[in-house]
Amino acid sequence: MTDPQTAGTFVPPARFAVPGRIVASNRAAALWQRATLTEIRRETPRAATFRFAVPGWTGHLPGQHLMLRLRAADGYTAQRHYSIASPPDDAGHIELTLDHVAGGEVSGWFHTVARPGDEIEVRGPLSGFFAWPGDRPALLIGAGSGVVPLISMVRHRRARALTVPLRLLVSARGPGDLIYAAEYGAETTPVFTRTAPEGAPVGRISAAQVAALLADGPEEGWEAYVCGSNAFAEHASRLLVAAGQPVDRIRIERFG
């Protein structure tokens, strides 16, 4: 692959999706800030949205995440990453949508203990890699709570009345598990893996669906953003590659 004779001027064998395209704010990433829970909205039986007032929030780009910290009386802390669901223009506020993970330490606290007025700590926004500033056509593919960073992009596009093409393919177990169901418009195709409404198919996102979105894409092609569990990310990214999407224009956020 690399010629040993020219290895002194090491040339990497592939180029990776524009590193540092959006450089994160190092100061904001280092600083822990108080966030006050102001509202809890149920989305599905397993997921709820938590709205926080964070007066010192420096803003974020759609797709970014933050780190959140809970602290016990004995000094023990638990920190986890969560994608930001709200669009950047929601000044002084951020929203997160959390799945209730069975036995989950942090999501369990949110779903069974948290109430408005509670304070937690956050730092961020983090990682500019998965961010979409609204500049290029975006093809978004998410499953379960993997739709959280993607809805921030959809909301941003809507709030700013952007005309740049955007399509969202969102996979959920059934209509009742589809987070933000009431908010989707013509840009969105829901895919149901276990139960679907009358007449709609049941199954995973298919090669044909992805191929159709690519064939139907803008001339300059899509920036693809894939988010969800690792198994889902592997499935969706393979379909994209098979359909001809360049690997260096696929960004993946894996929730573990």
Added chain:
Amino acid sequence: MSVDRTSVSRPSVNRASVSRTGVTRGFTGRARVPNAGLPPGQYDAGDDWPVLSAEVTPQLAPEDWTLTVGGLVAEARTWTWDEAHALPSSVYRGDIHCVTGWSKFGVRFGGVSVDAFLDAARPSPGATHAVVHSYTGYTTNLPLADLTGGRAWIVWEYGDGPLPAEHGGPARLIVPHLYFWKSAKWVAGLRILDHDEPGFWELNGYHDRGDPWKEQRYSGD
């Protein structure tokens, strides 16, 4: 939907629920077994091994894999799969720590010490750092001092089997004393430099060095 567990022992208070010490109301955390091996802010992932790469998993066959050490060296070298396997084997047994919060105890990786590759290529006087390159184009930077002295490995075995592709197979770097984003998956080569040059996550706000015991997660920590 909110259940106030504290009201059993204490009347519910109607004010901001974080004390000046930042304690989260009603949060006790999971039952914890004290574990001296757990760096601050980490939790034990147990049998889980989360996959956290931002790119498409490359499907790279061992026969197509090579490792190059180039840049500021006396002799730039490239090893094929078989040539790398012919070097003296070396095993890491111990813990690994990911910046996203999980740690994994007592893992076994088999491969070759990075020292073996560097000894062959001979970094020039004045060489101080390396940028590690992946087949995906991912990069990460390290001081040479973190790659030498038996503290870093190029590995192709995990447990008793081959390293799975989603965890960096056929071969990855491991630098277990630093957060795992430094342990580049699908490693293609090391470019030796006489200065520090931030890599992919370091340009995206992560700490330049990433010592889990100092909690060097993000730039500025």
